[in-house]
Amino acid sequence: METAFEIIAEPNRRAILSLLITSQQSVGEIERQLRMPQPMVSKHLRVLREAGFVEAKVDAQRRLYQLKPERFQELDEWLAQFRRFWSRHVDALERHLDRIHPPEETKKKPRRRIQ
Amino acid sequence: METAFEIIAEPNRRAILSLLITSQQSVGEIERQLRMPQPMVSKHLRVLREAGFVEAKVDAQRRLYQLKPERFQELDEWLAQFRRFWSRHVDALERHLDRIHPPEETKKKPRRRIQ
DNA sequence: TTGGTATATACGTGTCAAGGAATATATGAG
DNA sequence: CTCATATATTCCTTGACACGTATATACCAA
Numbered sequence: 286m287e288t289a290f291e292i293i294a295e296p297n298r299r300a301i302l303s304l305l306i307t308s309q310q311s312v313g314e315i316e317r318q319l320r321m322p323q324p325m326v327s328k329h330l331r332v333l334r335e336a337g338f339v340e341a342k343v344d345a346q347r348r349l350y351q352l353k354p355e356r357f358q359e360l361d362e363w364l365a366q367f368r369r370f371w372s373r374h375v376d377a378l379e380r381h382l383d384r385i386h387p388p389e390e391t392k393k394k395p396r397r398r399i400q
Numbered sequence: 401m402e403t404a405f406e407i408i409a410e411p412n413r414r415a416i417l418s419l420l421i422t423s424q425q426s427v428g429e430i431e432r433q434l435r436m437p438q439p440m441v442s443k444h445l446r447v448l449r450e451a452g453f454v455e456a457k458v459d460a461q462r463r464l465y466q467l468k469p470e471r472f473q474e475l476d477e478w479l480a481q482f483r484r485f486w487s488r489h490v491d492a493l494e495r496h497l498d499r500i501h502p503p504e505e506t507k508k509k510p511r512r513r514i515q
Numbered sequence: 516t517t518g519g520t521a522t523a524t525a526c527g528t529g530t531c532a533a534g535g536a537a538t539a540t541a542t543g544a545g
Numbered sequence: 546c547t548c549a550t551a552t553a554t555t556c557c558t559t560g561a562c563a564c565g566t567a568t569a570t571a572c573c574a575a
Contacts, residue, residue, distance in 0.1 A: 294409035354486030371469035
């Protein structure tokens with residue numbers, strides 16, 4: 286279990302990460318919100334921490350976990366390779382739809398010129 | 401193995417996907433470029449095809465595989481949740497670095513004003 | 516038909532990680 | 546100290562899946 290991809294392959298870990306977007310959370314808070322046994326939460330948090338997705342601050346008996354950005358950027362960079370590819374397709378779809386159903390004259394979202 | 405995340409957790413599958421960015425490829429071409437046994441290539445391609453990451457066109461005995469965009473967009477949407485979070489951090493880091501080591505007067509990349 | 520090339524599938528095996536249960540460690544309160 | 550709360554760790558079992566080998570299927574050529 287080394288790559289960022291393997292880490293986020295696990296659904297419960299993704300759930301934890303999403304929870305932490307809003308704000309830092311203690312283990313107990315995560316446990317309650319996700320209705321997950323506490324040892325399971327701790328184990329997933331350990332994986333996330335060792336992988337660099339989160340970090341923990343000590344607060345008395347509690348540990349407050351929060352996101353760290355680096356690994357997300359790494360994922361984003363991999364995806365970026367494909368972005369040019371799929372945006373080509375979005376453009377093609379847009380052109381197609383525009384032909385079927387021409388865009389209205391709205392000032393707000395100027396449509397990209399064809400060619 | 402249902403989610404897009406599980407599909408791309410496998411390194412060989414990511415390698416195949418990256419290969420296909422440039423252009424469509426036959427199974428044999430992938431096999432040679434990745435130095436991977438042919439049955440392994442076929443099996444990973446099956447997973448990728450059933451998951452909607454690629455599609456195959458028949459060309460005589462060969463199958464030409466190419467990328468499909470939808471699942472990539474799905475991954476991107478998940479990552480997007482975190483983008484606002486990590487860009488906050490990039491900004492903070494930039495401000496920090498600027499304080500340590502003030503930016504030169506270069507016309508090309510105007511630095512964002514602090515506050 | 517036979518043979519050759521290209522790709523897919525089936526089967527057996529080993530590894531690895533997720534999950535559950537029990538227990539350990541740490542900190543605070545009284 | 547003792548008890549309670551919060552979190553971490555250990556042990557075990559089980560299932561999934563990646564891989565290798567062998568074989569099957571598909572298509573073309575002669």
